[in-house]
Amino acid sequence: MADVNLSKAVRSNLLSLQSTAASMAKTQERLATGLKVNSALDNPTNFFTAASLNSRAGDMSNLLDSMSNGIKTIEAADNGLSSITKTVESMQSTLRQARQDKSFKTQSFVIDAAANGNISFSDGAIGTPAVNVAVGSGTAVQSTVAASADYQAPTSPNASVSFAFSNPGGTHMASGLNVEVDGGPFMTADVTSAELTQVGNLDNVVDGIDEYTDALNLHLQLNNNDDELVASNDGTSITLTTTSTGPAASIEVTGLVGNAAAYGFTTTPQTFGSVGGSKSISISNGTATANITLSFADAATVGTARSYIQSQLTAQGVTGITVGGTGNRIDLTGAANGSNSITVGGADADDVFGAAPTVAAGTTAGTFSVDQLVQSINSNTALKDKVRASNDNGKLRIENLSTEALEIGGIGTDGEIDGTSGTAEIGGNEVRKNLVKQFNELRDQLDKLADDASFNGINLLRGDKLKLTFNESGTSTIDIQAKDADGDPTSVNNTTLGITSAVFADFNSDVSLDARLGKLGDALGKLRSQASAFGSNLSIVENRNDFTKSMINTLETGAANLTLADTNQEAANLLALQTRQQLSSTALSMASQADQAVLRLF
Incomplete structure (x- = not known):
């Protein structure tokens, strides 16, 4: 194509229009993108500085997501701790309710006047072996007369x-x-x-x-x-x-x-024997005395003598004595409760019982009074806080301080305390027994709450570690994990809190309940300490989260200051360029009019 020759004026106006068009295009690009630096060609220094700042802001934005998840993880653990704390407080309430309940079952017993031996306590809070408490001052001793020689029977008249x-x-x-x-x-x-x-x-x-x-x-x-x-x-x-x-x-x-x-005889009087005579004896039970004459017809043998003496004791009102013996001897035995003492006498007592019979006096067991038994039972260290005794209008009241049934020995067939082998049972405290089950149910829920307090696969209450990075270089981090008093990693559950499963025996006494309340108090202290630690960690993470947001804003603002266009300025520039373009177009038209004058020549 052949070159077109323009006049100087037209060329000058053309160049001005081209420059204005280029400037308008640039201004329109800035208005369209909002950036005054759209590429390194626009301003290499600002472009690469802004890119670096935006890159760092982008890295920190990625950290924000991690911190946001960390905050939710801590909040989940804190939710678990709050629920566990409420559960422990409910367990405390259960224990206090048990401690306030005094509906222990009781039973009152009459004490037999001749009671001897022991009253025993087993099962309940005592278990085995049984704990014995004497119901009397000793053991009854029967009175006895043991012959020292064989019986010498009366002889016949012609002996x-x-x-x-x-x-x-x-x-x-x-x-x-x-x-x-x-x-x-x-x-x-x-x-x-x-x-x-x-x-x-x-x-x-x-x-x-x-x-x-x-x-x-x-x-x-x-x-x-x-x-x-x-x-x-x-x-x-x-x-x-x-x-x-x-x-x-x-x-x-x-x-x-x-x-x-x-x-061959001694020089002193010597009794060689009696011929054809009867035997005269006396037997006393300490209250009444029987005078008995044994003749050949009634007591020729030791067997008939025993029977005859027994019949004579009965006939003469001397009770509580049993006639017996072994071999050819006659022995006497008093009442089993030791209430009598036997003495023998008479002219011929030596022939019947020997010259030196062994005489044992009878002693009775002294039955304790109700107040004495109350004192003995309540002062017995093996029964303390397990059984309580009191005087119930002359009866011995036994209170079973247990959730399990208490077995009492030494009860007679008539229901009285007599020291025999019979037994009676006093039921346990049903209210406290039910509260044991309630306590264990709450305890089971505690572990379940701890297991469910996870977020995004991390459970701080199970001992998991949460690591958060706070800067793009990874030099600023925090490790969040449950710790014990020594600073060692731990988990939050019944075992680490020292809360053991309760058995019925734990609710028997106020002492054991107080011990459990103390354990729960310690557990609450651990929970609150851990909640405080998590709260501190949460505060740190939230603070860093806010800091990171501010830093991102700062970085992005800095980058924007380097690259963003001032729309007002660019709009004014565009208006000016448009005006210039119009003026340039007018100037161009005016410059071309000189060339057009030639046309008038034709």
């Missing part, structure tokens, strides 16, 4: 008694035998030396006795009967035999007179 007689050789008996009849005065049978010329022959001695009276017989008055006492010998002993047909007489040979020692 005999023998005694030894030795042969001194050549010595003559100066006198004779002393014979005591029915406890009366001595009767002496004198024998002269002329009548005993053959002293070695016992027959002569017997003959001498027989020849003392008429018809070679010695007649003695026995129990006012004319009974015959016959002397005989077997070569070594003399035997006196009664031939009485009447009641048995008591005939005792008590010794010899004269030169008795020469004939």
Whole structure:
């Protein structure tokens, strides 16, 4: 294409229009983008500085998302702590309700007047083994009489008694035998030396006795009967035999007179036995006395003697004594409760019970009064805070301080305390028992609340760690995690809070309830401390979140100051450029009119 030659004026106006058009295009771009620096060509320094500032602001904007999630994670943990705190406070309320409840079950017992032994307590808050409390001052001891020798039964009326007689050789008996009849005065049978010329022959001695009276017989008055006492010998002993047909007489040979020692007898009176006599004894129970005569007809053997003595005791109103014994001995036993003491006596007590029977006095157990038992039970350390006793108008009231049933031993069939093997049961406190279940249900909810307090997969109450970065270089961070008093990582649950599952025994006493209240108080302290720590962390994160927002705003504002266009200024510039364009167009038209003058030549 051939070049077009423009006049100088037209070219000058054309260049002005082109420049104005370019300026208008630039101004319109700034108005359209709002930026005065749209590329490095516009202003390299401002462009790259603004890009750096915007890049940092963008990095910090990404941190804001992480911090926002961190804030929600902390808030979730704080929500869990708040709910757990309320749960622990509800558990405290349950314990206080249990402590205030005193609806323990009781039962009152009459104490048997002859109670002996123990009253025992088991199960309930005590468990096993049973704890025994004596109901009396001791154990009853039966009175007894134990014979020291075999029973000597009464003999028949014609019984005999023998005694030894030795042969001194050549010595003559100066006198004779002393014979005591029915406890009366001595009767002496004198024998002269002329009548005993053959002293070695016992027959002569017997003959001498027989020849003392008429018809070679010695007649003695026995129990006012004319009974015959016959002397005989077997070569070594003399035997006196009664031939009485009447009641048995008591005939005792008590010794010899004269030169008795020469004939084998002691020089002092000696009882060789009784012939044909009855036995007289007395037995007392400490209140009444029975006088008993044992005859051959009633008590010839030890068995019949026991039966006869027992019948006589009953007949004469002497109670509480049992007649018994082993072998050929007669023993007496008093009442089992030791309420009587036995004594024996009488002329022939030695023949029945021996010369030295063993006598044991009876003693009764002293039953404690109701007040004494109350004192014994309440002062027993093994029963403290487990059982409480009181006086219920003369009855022993037992209060079961437990949620479980209490078993009481030493109860008779009539329901009275007598120290026997019977038992009674006192139920447990049902209100406290139900509160144990309520306490455990709340405790289970505590762990569930801790497990559910998570956000975006992180649970601070389970010991998870939350790490947040606060700047784009990663040099400013914070680790958020539950910590214990020593600063070691921990979790929040029943175990770390020291809240154990409750059993019925824990609600038996106020002491154990107070101990649990103390544990819950410690748990609340830990929860509040942890909540405070999380609160502090939340404050830090929120502060950094606000700081980061401000920094982003600062960075973006700085970048905008470098690149943003002033729309007012650009609008004014555009208006000016439009005016200039119009003026340039007019000037161009005027410049071209000179060239157009040539046309008028045609």
